[in-house]
Amino acid sequence: MHAMAEPAYLKNPELKKIKKLRKEASNLKSAKKLTFQRLKKNKIAMFGLTMIILLLFIAVFAPWIAPHDPIEPNLGKRFLSPCKEYPMGTDDLGRCVLSRIIYGARVSLQVSMTVVGIIAVIGVTLGLISGYFGGTLDELIMRFVDIVLAFPGIILAMAVAGALGPGLFNVMLALALVSWTGFARVVRSSVMAVKEKEFVESARALGCSDMYIMTRHILPNVITPVLVLATLDMGFIILAASSLSFLGLGAQPPIPDWGSMLNNGRAFMRTAPFLTIFPGIAITTAVMAFNFLGDGLRDALDPRPQRELKK
Amino acid sequence: MTLLSIRDLRTYFYTEDGVVRAVNGINLDLEEGETLGIIGETGCGKTMLGLSILRLLSENTKVEGQVFYRGTDLVRLSKAQMRKIRGKEISMIFQNSLSSMNPVLTVGTQLAEPVEMHQHMKRQAAKRRVIEMLKAVKIPSPSERAAEYPHEFSGGMRQRAMIAMGLACTPSLIIADEPTTGLDVTIQAQIIELMKEVLEHSGASMLLITHDLGVASELCNSIAVMYAGEIIEYAGVIDLFKNPGHPYTRGFFDSLPNRGLKPMPGTCPSMINLPAGCKFHPRCPHASSRCEKEKPDMLKVGEKHYVRCFLHD
Amino acid sequence: MVLMFIVILGVTMLTFLIMHFTPGDPAEMIALARHGAESLTPENIERIRVEEGLDAPVHIQYIRWLQHLLHGDLGCSLINGEPVLSEILDRFPATLKLAVASMFIALIIAIPLGIITASKQYSLFDNLSMMGAMVGVSMPGFWFALLLIHLFALHLGWFPVCGSGSFEHIVLPALTLGTGMAAVLTRFTRSNMLDALRQDYIRTARAKGLTEKLITVKHALKNALIPVITVIGIQFGRILEGSVIVETIFAWPGIGKLLVDSIYSRDFAMIQGGVLFVAIIFVLVNLFVDISYTCLDPRIRYEESR
Numbered sequence: 001m002h003a004m005a006e007p008a009y010l011k012n013p014e015l016k017k018i019k020k021l022r023k024e025a026s027n028l029k030s031a032k033k034l035t036f037q038r039l040k041k042n043k044i045a046m047f048g049l050t051m052i053i054l055l056l057f058i059a060v061f062a063p064w065i066a067p068h069d070p071i072e073p074n075l076g077k078r079f080l081s082p083c084k085e086y087p088m089g090t091d092d093l094g095r096c097v098l099s100r101i102i103y104g105a106r107v108s109l110q111v112s113m114t115v116v117g118i119i120a121v122i123g124v125t126l127g128l129i130s131g132y133f134g135g136t137l138d139e140l141i142m143r144f145v146d147i148v149l150a151f152p153g154i155i156l157a158m159a160v161a162g163a164l165g166p167g168l169f170n171v172m173l174a175l176a177l178v179s180w181t182g183f184a185r186v187v188r189s190s191v192m193a194v195k196e197k198e199f200v201e202s203a204r205a206l207g208c209s210d211m212y213i214m215t216r217h218i219l220p221n222v223i224t225p226v227l228v229l230a231t232l233d234m235g236f237i238i239l240a241a242s243s244l245s246f247l248g249l250g251a252q253p254p255i256p257d258w259g260s261m262l263n264n265g266r267a268f269m270r271t272a273p274f275l276t277i278f279p280g281i282a283i284t285t286a287v288m289a290f291n292f293l294g295d296g297l298r299d300a301l302d303p304r305p306q307r308e309l310k311k
Numbered sequence: 312m313t314l315l316s317i318r319d320l321r322t323y324f325y326t327e328d329g330v331v332r333a334v335n336g337i338n339l340d341l342e343e344g345e346t347l348g349i350i351g352e353t354g355c356g357k358t359m360l361g362l363s364i365l366r367l368l369s370e371n372t373k374v375e376g377q378v379f380y381r382g383t384d385l386v387r388l389s390k391a392q393m394r395k396i397r398g399k400e401i402s403m404i405f406q407n408s409l410s411s412m413n414p415v416l417t418v419g420t421q422l423a424e425p426v427e428m429h430q431h432m433k434r435q436a437a438k439r440r441v442i443e444m445l446k447a448v449k450i451p452s453p454s455e456r457a458a459e460y461p462h463e464f465s466g467g468m469r470q471r472a473m474i475a476m477g478l479a480c481t482p483s484l485i486i487a488d489e490p491t492t493g494l495d496v497t498i499q500a501q502i503i504e505l506m507k508e509v510l511e512h513s514g515a516s517m518l519l520i521t522h523d524l525g526v527a528s529e530l531c532n533s534i535a536v537m538y539a540g541e542i543i544e545y546a547g548v549i550d551l552f553k554n555p556g557h558p559y560t561r562g563f564f565d566s567l568p569n570r571g572l573k574p575m576p577g578t579c580p581s582m583i584n585l586p587a588g589c590k591f592h593p594r595c596p597h598a599s600s601r602c603e604k605e606k607p608d609m610l611k612v613g614e615k616h617y618v619r620c621f622l623h624d
Numbered sequence: 625m626v627l628m629f630i631v632i633l634g635v636t637m638l639t640f641l642i643m644h645f646t647p648g649d650p651a652e653m654i655a656l657a658r659h660g661a662e663s664l665t666p667e668n669i670e671r672i673r674v675e676e677g678l679d680a681p682v683h684i685q686y687i688r689w690l691q692h693l694l695h696g697d698l699g700c701s702l703i704n705g706e707p708v709l710s711e712i713l714d715r716f717p718a719t720l721k722l723a724v725a726s727m728f729i730a731l732i733i734a735i736p737l738g739i740i741t742a743s744k745q746y747s748l749f750d751n752l753s754m755m756g757a758m759v760g761v762s763m764p765g766f767w768f769a770l771l772l773i774h775l776f777a778l779h780l781g782w783f784p785v786c787g788s789g790s791f792e793h794i795v796l797p798a799l800t801l802g803t804g805m806a807a808v809l810t811r812f813t814r815s816n817m818l819d820a821l822r823q824d825y826i827r828t829a830r831a832k833g834l835t836e837k838l839i840t841v842k843h844a845l846k847n848a849l850i851p852v853i854t855v856i857g858i859q860f861g862r863i864l865e866g867s868v869i870v871e872t873i874f875a876w877p878g879i880g881k882l883l884v885d886s887i888y889s890r891d892f893a894m895i896q897g898g899v900l901f902v903a904i905i906f907v908l909v910n911l912f913v914d915i916s917y918t919c920l921d922p923r924i925r926y927e928e929s930r
Binding site: 143144146147148150151152153154155156158159160162163164235239242243246247248249259262266269270273276277279280283284285287288291292 | 637759861883902
């Protein structure tokens, strides 16, 4: 932005005021910028973000990164301990554990992204409707949420997955059915908080339709807690999906999935302990990454009073 | 000996945006039985002054300078020694009585704490003392009230309870931070009456921190006006009202409803980026180029009346 | 109160509907389970369908089922014919024992740790504990169980790998569930303590000259513990969830294992009964927690009595 030529008739002190105001205006940081700055300063959150990007990279480029075929059995090389050719050893069918873990990242990310995507859409929609319209509609939706929440999540997901039969798709469906409530509640309370603010009233006074108000005015203000929840839920779904896979309800052989790898390795704990160690590390690391980022996002978005630095 | 003698007190802490200098070189003297009012706008550092004296600030806040209480420098005391002073020799009464009292403990329990701590009273004796204290601040049915919780009290009663808590161990110095703010005008008047009585009765000194000149005029012998962490005027109460010396003080008076409600332009400077020279010069109608560069000392303009302004040089 | 009944009713409806709409013909499955594959003739299946009332419309089936429910009849297992309710009640004490032991371990770790880390915020101890808690929260429970088995059962031989019956048998399963919960509770206790310590009344307490220890225990803790106790109720639900996997790994004869086994064997009556039972227990626990919250927080008590 180049400086405008100052009109000659402005006296000196007023000139100073204008210059000062202009400087202040360019210093004004938008809320979003501030949030990103705060997030960047949070080293742990950045570490989590890096790990997630790494995970994505591994998942996308799996065919190029994995040293061996994850599915093809190789009966001549069963139960090899970690060595140079097989850095994480081989399993009961002679398959490279490292390759299976790399491909397993694909499965985990696919499942969690799909599920979180679905529950975000369902939850946000229901939350918007519930919070915005209130009244009986709100009551109905909230009672439904209470009912779904009355079941301990994994148990319901297990029952549904068990009833539908094993398979990754059924697991995703079951988890989606059970986990949307978080989004609905969070969005509902955000909407109820924003609804009372003046700009919504003025929009309504201008004759904007409900749909318009909901999407253009309320939704952007509600995005922030949704983002935090979505990040944290990614980790949670990875855990839940791996639990169901561990029970045999999820990915079926030969698909490489971290949970089912652990289940598989259980039978060989005495002879090949590495089969149960590495997949667990993979799960823990992935979930931690999302938790780090989610926690960091939550802290960055939360307008806390200025923290005094340690000196 | 002066009861309280503050020399060049500076309080500051580091934040992401820079160093916040909340208190910038305060010098004060308080005699036995004297009541000093600290007047200023919100954010000028007067609460921080009170907290600095009792060292109630967090670990990251640095307090430098000297605060002599009966000859002992409080700034140099250890934590354990400081604890013996708090509540016993010097006590502080806070504003916003609802958030300043613990919601899950009864009023009686909270009132008994200072006497249990400092005078090592046992449960029964402390209970009796609590009832005495509640009577002294004119709270009806004290024994029933002592068993109630803070939110069950009305605002005025709660403030009285806070005062009672501050007086429990008959301290020599009371620091009262906006004790009447947020209360109804009629209740305010009652609290002021109560404080007058209490001060007369006990002979304690008081540091009254407030932005309300009216309250200060009723309770104080002298007044120190604070701005941007410094004292810019000090005078006896009558003198200050008759001859306010500093442009800020004058502006303060002019903004009162009964003097015309003329607002002062501008706002308190940010404690991070304090102006050079006289801290008030950006808002001062009489500012000169000297004011931008040099910081004025406290100049004597009358009997016990000092002003920090070059106008009186 | 009314709300709770509506929720429970909804729970029964949802359970019934899920089971009803699963793929597969229940009459077929019953025939298969009872008489074996040879009996799968169309006439047999039809006969069973009529016998079991499976030909009636959905809502009639639901009402009938509900009526049975109110009489305490949850049907019979498709596998061994035993009444579902008695099977569940048989197994429930074992799960309860595990739940109590796990909760005990969790509280012993979490509450002191939460208090200490809050008072010593940013210290090395705090950072290490928070890192540990983060790992605990991100770690799959079943993996931790396997690690414990590796170390304590296989290598050191201190505890049995699985089964039940003596004190040694409960240690590893309770440790697994307990530490997972401890991680969550520690973080929660810590953040509540930090909030409490930030409040104005803590400043007042300091101004009175009270010792830090007294302030932490008498003033801050009491306030911080109230939300923690409510969270414990919710955590109880997570123990039920966790017990499913832990019981399976350690062959602990509780409801969790029963549920998993019945899912493997497609014993729909048992699945239905088990899920319903767990859900209702969960609702009751939450109700209990809500009531205790009112008793603990004097502000809410005051609101209620006005």
